[in-house]
Amino acid sequence: MGTTQLESVQEPKYWHLKTVLSEALDSDFAVGEILPNERDLAARFGVARATLRQALEQLELEGRLQRRRGVGTTVAPPRVGVAVAAAQHDWAGGDSDEAWQPVECTTGKAPVAVAAMLDGAAGEDVHVVRRIRVTRGQSVAAELLYVPRSSVPELSAIDAPSGPARARSVLRELHRLGLDGQDRSVELGSARADDAKELDRLPGAPVLVVTTRYFAVSGTAAVSVATYRADTCRLTFGDSGALEISHEEQERQAS
Amino acid sequence: MGTTQLESVQEPKYWHLKTVLSEALDSDFAVGEILPNERDLAARFGVARATLRQALEQLELEGRLQRRRGVGTTVAPPRVGVAVAAAQHDWAGGDSDEAWQPVECTTGKAPVAVAAMLDGAAGEDVHVVRRIRVTRGQSVAAELLYVPRSSVPELSAIDAPSGPARARSVLRELHRLGLDGQDRSVELGSARADDAKELDRLPGAPVLVVTTRYFAVSGTAAVSVATYRADTCRLTFGDSGALEISHEEQERQAS
DNA sequence: GAGTGGTCTAGACCACCGA
DNA sequence: CGGTGGTCTAGACCACTCG
Numbered sequence: 201m202g203t204t205q206l207e208s209v210q211e212p213k214y215w216h217l218k219t220v221l222s223e224a225l226d227s228d229f230a231v232g233e234i235l236p237n238e239r240d241l242a243a244r245f246g247v248a249r250a251t252l253r254q255a256l257e258q259l260e261l262e263g264r265l266q267r268r269r270g271v272g273t274t275v276a277p278p279r280v281g282v283a284v285a286a287a288q289h290d291w292a293g294g295d296s297d298e299a300w301q302p303v304e305c306t307t308g309k310a311p312v313a314v315a316a317m318l319d320g321a322a323g324e325d326v327h328v329v330r331r332i333r334v335t336r337g338q339s340v341a342a343e344l345l346y347v348p349r350s351s352v353p354e355l356s357a358i359d360a361p362s363g364p365a366r367a368r369s370v371l372r373e374l375h376r377l378g379l380d381g382q383d384r385s386v387e388l389g390s391a392r393a394d395d396a397k398e399l400d401r402l403p404g405a406p407v408l409v410v411t412t413r414y415f416a417v418s419g420t421a422a423v424s425v426a427t428y429r430a431d432t433c434r435l436t437f438g439d440s441g442a443l444e445i446s447h448e449e450q451e452r453q454a455s
Numbered sequence: 456m457g458t459t460q461l462e463s464v465q466e467p468k469y470w471h472l473k474t475v476l477s478e479a480l481d482s483d484f485a486v487g488e489i490l491p492n493e494r495d496l497a498a499r500f501g502v503a504r505a506t507l508r509q510a511l512e513q514l515e516l517e518g519r520l521q522r523r524r525g526v527g528t529t530v531a532p533p534r535v536g537v538a539v540a541a542a543q544h545d546w547a548g549g550d551s552d553e554a555w556q557p558v559e560c561t562t563g564k565a566p567v568a569v570a571a572m573l574d575g576a577a578g579e580d581v582h583v584v585r586r587i588r589v590t591r592g593q594s595v596a597a598e599l600l601y602v603p604r605s606s607v608p609e610l611s612a613i614d615a616p617s618g619p620a621r622a623r624s625v626l627r628e629l630h631r632l633g634l635d636g637q638d639r640s641v642e643l644g645s646a647r648a649d650d651a652k653e654l655d656r657l658p659g660a661p662v663l664v665v666t667t668r669y670f671a672v673s674g675t676a677a678v679s680v681a682t683y684r685a686d687t688c689r690l691t692f693g694d695s696g697a698l699e700i701s702h703e704e705q706e707r708q709a710s
Numbered sequence: 711g712a713g714t715g716g717t718c719t720a721g722a723c724c725a726c727c728g729a
Numbered sequence: 730c731g732g733t734g735g736t737c738t739a740g741a742c743c744a745c746t747c748g
Contacts, residue, residue, distance in 0.1 A: 210744090213717075214717080237733060249720085254718090258645055258659055261645060262645055267733095269726050269733065270734070271732095385690060387534060387663075387689040388643065408641070435640060436640045437638075437639040503737060505736095505737070505739090509737090523715075524744065525746035528714090
């Protein structure tokens with residue numbers, strides 16, 4: 201039999217759907233515009249809702265869409281470039297628009313994975329500083345900064361029991377230390393419940409986990425684990441002295 | 456009625472499942488061990504297969520599991536740390552274990568997003584070099600390197616029609632140029648069909664997209680778009696002169 | 711061919727948001 | 730309250746790998 205297998209696409213429906221939607225997004229939709237709801241879209245394309253959702257999920261992962269329960273699906277703006285590099289040493293920070301905001305500070309044991317990076321500080325108590333990074337009025341990252349007690353010996357134990365005030369104290373002490381280098385890694389993760397709440401996302405949302413080790417002369421002075429919203433963020437690194445500028449700075453310069 | 460709402464978990468089943476599985480993975484399984492198949496697991500936990508799969512998907516995203524069609528689900532080894540920083544200027548490369556392998560080289564127009572970064576080279580033809588990065592015998596990244604003709608004028612047009620030989624020619628010319636800086640960004644994406652094949656994954660698999668702009672005195676000399684397997688890779692950046700070493704190098708030093 | 715994960719369906723109910 | 734996206738089910742078939 202001349203079974204010529206006419207155009208046996210062999211391409212998953214959701215994948216093809218994603219492509220079609222992606223092109224439609226480019227041509228027929230403006231940023232912020234809301235799409236038809238999932239049931240209508242599925243019917244329009246003649247697929248089950250689950251299949252349609254699989255395509256939407258991918259597009260959301262790529263930062264093309266934004267979905268909110270009870271509201272709808274909207275076209276997402278281009279990802280924000282957030283700088284993850286130098287200029288980090290201004291621990292005090294808080295003034296700039298593109299900065300970290302200390303939220304609170306507790307004390308306790310570090311998770312094993314973190315403790316392993318804080319050489320020698322096996323069972324030691326650490327200060328845990330919670331910070332939020334806000335860009336354009338939107339929180340893009342949540343961080344836990346682990347600072348061994350031994351790194352900031354000057355800190356009086358009863359400076360403030362917890363809260364932002366104490367967080368700022370720890371950061372100030374860290375600043376006084378004078379760090380000489382850091383060591384960073386980026387990987388994909390999913391948001392824990394607490395991070396998800398800070399980032400206004402559902403638990404399990406994809407995040408970029410940036411782990412930074414801060415060195416002082418005496419060794420590792422602190423470890424930071426920052427989780428960035430993977431859907432809305434593009435992490436930028438200024439490895440050169442060259443013209444690395446974030447979008448935000450570009451806008452500021454334009455004015 | 457005394458509806459005390461006993462323990463209304465209010466936590467999605469798949470999320471709870473993920474937690475349970477994650478703990479089981481830590482305690483009861485060794486790296487490489489294969490899990491029971493999805494139908495059995497779903498039955499064991501009393502959920503539908505789709506729900507079980509949602510949990511497995513998350514765990515795979517976090518690099519805890521590895522799933523292969525026709526084979527099964529296995530416990531994944533810890534993520535590989537791959538260095539994404541200096542030492543990149545050895546364009547010729549190819550000798551080291553942890554290096555890029557040129558695969559082929561074609562010529563054509565750059566995608567608009569890339570062209571926008573190659574200032575001034577709007578409609579110009581560019582060399583497109585395909586490279587694969589292999590670590591521990593496993594390909595971890597696929598790259599497309601876009602080099603405007605004007606960046607490598609010395610390159611004879613008919614050096615080699617395509618293939619690895621020509622790729623090496625382009626890289627050699629680029630090396631002669633002497634670059635003075637680069638500018639990098641990392642974001643989440645999903646693998647295009649061609650990248651997926653190189654990375655031995657299915658299309659749409661989550662990847663970390665590293666976009667690098669290489670500067671020469673005259674401006675942007677080249678743009679690279681590298682996609683790393685998000686499930687198996689941890690990108691590391693040596694921002695300090697300090698002891699940033701990859702796992703591979705550690706092993707090499709140990710010997 | 712038997713067994714695996716990958717895709718797809720057609721329903722159902724739930725949590726959340728806004729009018 | 731109605732409409733949205735988020736979760737879940739119980740099935741079916743497919744593509745792939747391996748013995």
